Amino acid sequence: MTVVTDEGLPLAAEFPEATREQWQRLVAGVLRKAGKGELAGRAVEDALATRLEDGLVTRPLYTAEDAVDDPGFPGFPPFVRGGGAAGTAVSGWDVRQRHTDPDPVRTNEAVLADLEGGATSVWLTVGAGGVPVADLGRALDGVLFDLAPVVLDAGAETEAAARELIALFAARGVAPQDALGHLGADPLGLAARTGDTSDLAERSAAAAESAARYHRELPRVTALTVDALPYHEAGGSAAQELGCSLATGVAYLRDLTAAGLPVDAACALLEFRYAATADQFLTIAKLRAARRLWARVAEVCGVAPAGRAQRQHAVTSPVMMARRDPWVNMLRTTVACLAAGTGGADAVTVLPFDDELGLPDAFARRVARNTSAVLMEESHLARVIDPAGGSWYVERLTHDLSQAAWAWFQEIEGAGGQAAALGSGLVAARLSDTWERRSARLATRREPVTGVSEFPEPEQAPVVREPAPRPPGGGLPRVRRDEAYEALRARTDAHLAATGARPRVFLAALGSPAAHTARATFAANLFKAAGIEPVHEPVTVDAASAAEALAASGATVACLVSSDALYAERAEAVARALTSGGASRVFLAGRPGDAREAYEKSGIDTFVFAGCDAVAVLTSVLDHLGVA
Known part of the structure; x- marks a missing residue:
């Protein structure tokens, strides 16, 4: 039997330690043979580095020399490693399915099928682009409100939809302290979608006052969404998405505290929504960076350490979804879901592979919810706390992305806050510039889209779905990687x-x-x-x-x-x-x-x-x- 020393198991102890300089010399020889000229030292790594958006650079080699800020422990500030001490390792993430069918009967059938098939919460579009407010009860018939949270996305009709949902709680005998859900008010996100910034300050303040009132009546129901998807869908980068979400969150904190809530209670009413893309490491870093940044904002605002955690809802990116050869979308959403879970998202929505074609069918919804089930129940992804933690690459990317996002957040705040930045066109102009640069990469196929710009199959019969209602527009554009x-x-x-x-x-x-x-x-x-x-x-x-x-x-x-x-x-x-x-x-x-x-x-x-x-x-x- 081998006796392990106090120093631990000395793996590869017989071999001399390889240094960074040795690696650089060997790579320099390969590059020289490839006609890259004479390179030495850091120039070798620079030649193989990849430049991303926001000025980020990923390098070919990461070592302990690249270690940056201490990420802390799971469940403790700055919450880089997860919002809870056990991360998602106890029960996994909340599998949140989205429904946009305006027919309440079909929506009800789909909602119940999803819940029976493994979904744990319902994300329901209500009002324009979804189920009419008056039909909310029919759409949610049979849903147990004290077991399956209902998340509303009602846009301009949020107040009416919230009252209808709360009335349903009472009508079905759900005690106020047992009711679960999220009312989804997001006036700044709606302004970004529609371009209507008139009376935005008043509307935001009114939403905060309603949120404070509902919090007193229903302690387990949250009210305000900080939705970063409008900025992602307009072509924004990861740092721009994070910066806009921080500025929005700060604006809501101001309104909530002005409505009489203590800052700790105000912080607990917010849920942040981010896009998860098939760029898995950038998605992991984005979610980790979002928690770090929000923990810093909450700290400055005087929130107690335990209340600085950010509740995150990750949605697989609509921008990456292709309309041609949509079956490939299953691969994209699987990678995105894996990244969201690895990054520590509390709730994950996997969009069905046919989401961009119209109303998803039952098979597509089943595949979407099973993506999370397979990753949690068969791949056991949720049994590991912070799977990416300790990777020098991920830690460095998290740090660099945090710095870029914080700089953009400061610029927005310097311009008067998120509402002012939307009204002045600052946000739109900056996102447009980013999308223009990305469009050039898509056009030259330096960012390939499988099934569209690479390996297309024109003879494949198109997948046809019933048209979905058009979401509100008029504000920031909605771009797609496949549009050209x-x-x-x-x-x-x-x-x-x-x-x-x-x-x-x-x-x-x-x-x-x-x-x-x-x-x-x-x-x-x-x-x-x-x-x-x-x-x-x-x-x-x-x-x-x-x-x-x-x-x-x-x-x-x-x-x-x-x-x-x-x-x-x-x-x-x-x-x-x-x-x-x-x-x-x-x-x-x-x-x-x-x-x-x-x-x-x-x-x-x-x-x-x-x-x-x-x-x-x-x-x-x-x-x-x-x-x-």
Whole structure:
């Protein structure tokens, strides 16, 4: 039997300790062979670093040297490691299902099915875009209000919906001290959605007064939501989402204390809602940073240490949901749910994979709620307190994101607070700038969207759902990662409906499959992202056969695909043959290098390669083909 010393088990004790400098030298050798030049020291890591939004940088290596602030312990300030001492390890997170169907009968069926299938709370859209206030009782028929909290999302009709829900508590014999729920008042979030900032200060104060009154009557019912989704859905970054939520939370604290509540009680009435994306580490860091930042705000406001914890509701990002090949959304929401749970969210809503197509069906809702069930009950994710804790990468990312978010929060406060920043257009302008930069990455496919900009399947039958009610608009825009490619696909779909065929591009492959397969695959994916059908028949062509193959393909646009070596030998002759055979436009898959002038003289119009502006290229092709 091995006796473990007081120092613990000396794993790999026989090997000398590897230093950061040794790692840098080895990597520098690899980069030198790859043609990256002579690099040394920190420059090696800089060459492999990834730059994110908000000025954040992720590096290839993290060690104890990168350790930053002490995250504390779970359940204690600054609550980075979780809002409770046991995190979600006792019972897991609250599985909160969202319902937007305006039909109260169908909504009731879906609500009961969700609760029977593992959901633990109900998130119900009421009023415009959801169930009418008068039908709230029918929609919630059979729901046990002392077991399953009801979370309202009623927008401008929040006060009426709150009164209706409270009346239901009384009508069904639920004692005031046993009633559970969240009334969902969020005047600042509604102003961000609708653009209506008139009398915003008065509306916010009125919501706070109602919240204070309901708190005295129903001690376990909270009232105010700090919803960061409007800023995320408008294209905001993680730091902008956090900064706006902090500014909103501070505004509500001011209103609640002005309404007569002690600051500790006011803090307990707030629930913060954040987006969880498929960028799992950024999501984990965002939720951890949100708790740290709010704990600091609460500390400055004089809240007792135990009351500084932030209650978090994470929702899988609508921005990342694709309308084409929506089945891939299941993968995105699974990663996002995993990140939300790992990040310590108290409640998690997984949007159904068909959410962007209309009203989700029963299968999609089942998959959504089972995502949480599998992660908690089979993967045992909820049995570990702060699974990401201790990772130097996550701790550093949490710290850096906190710094960026705090700077944005201070800027909003300096501009007069969240209401003033919304009214002046400061928030809208800053989010627009962020989305513009991100749109450029999406257009160049540096941020790929599987099933949309990468590996699309235009021939796949579209998934059709009953249209969902339109949510309130007029304020911040609602953006989607797939929107530029969706516009292209809509054009080719209309062309297909009108003519019975999709626009085509002929892939003129030079040489053997070993020489052209990689670029043929790249070009096919590129054109299919716009719904353009690639024709790769025959497998290979030369100057003598290119024109005939083009005519047989039925295309008037062609793209040369092969290796650089074969391009140098054959591209010009084949391009001339294609042009003389009727090709109105000829592409070449690859960078032209020094041969650009010669290629252009032979009839090659455009070069497509990894990192090119795919949206601009594909738009020009459709314009050229007359696809309206």
